Amino acid sequence: FDYIYGVLHCPAYRETYAEFLKIDFPRVPFPPSPEVFRTISEQGEALRRLHLMEDTAIGATPYPFHGEGDNVVEKPRFENGPEAGRVYINGKGTDGQYFDAVPPVAWDFPIGGYQPAQKWLKDRKGRTLSWDDIRHYQKIIKILTETDHIMRGIAMPLGDAGEG
Structure with a gap:
């Protein structure tokens, strides 16, 4: 198999x-x-x-969640950095809560015609992410990154x- x-x-x-x-x-x-x-x-x-x-x-998921706020998903977006980027779940500009050190490939990786890292957050628009949700999303980022690598x-x- x-x-x-x-x-x-x-x-x-x-x-x-x-x-x-x-x-x-x-x-x-x-x-x-x-x-x-x-x-x-x-x-x-x-x-x-x-x-x-x-x-x-x-294994380890090196994508820390930062920022003060209520963990509500508003308008998810990716902002690229020199080596990796940030996935913001709310706020404007560089304000808001975000997952840090996210490789662009994880944000853009396609499966079955959509990008899971984007879709997972968009499907939760208006919801408050629990710490379990945050941990789950960190795993999704790692899985997509490692899938691309393998x-x-x-x-x-x-x-x-x-x-x-």
Whole structure:
């Protein structure tokens, strides 16, 4: 299962078979060697564990929540910094409450036609975030960041995907 999960998250596979995947089930290529199978399986396992939100897979979430306020989500926005940015949940300009050190890739990462980091906050517009909500959002940021990192490392030699 982890091998398949890894293959389906391989950027080259997704790009090569994008049109085919819109109309049919994915075809999983047979691995060209035991080493490729093992490597992609390990990457697939890491992705699966992240996507299931296993705490041991997520680890530390270095995206502190700052600012004084009531934790109400008003108009979420991302402001880029030199290396990472801030996700504001309320306020104007640099006033307001925010998650700090958020990589732009986490804010923009697409899944199924939308950006989860943006959608999660927009779906909570007008709500007060609890500390559990804040912790959950920090995990989402970490998962999206790590997913992008792992996906960029998946190298699948693509032959005929119909072989699997």
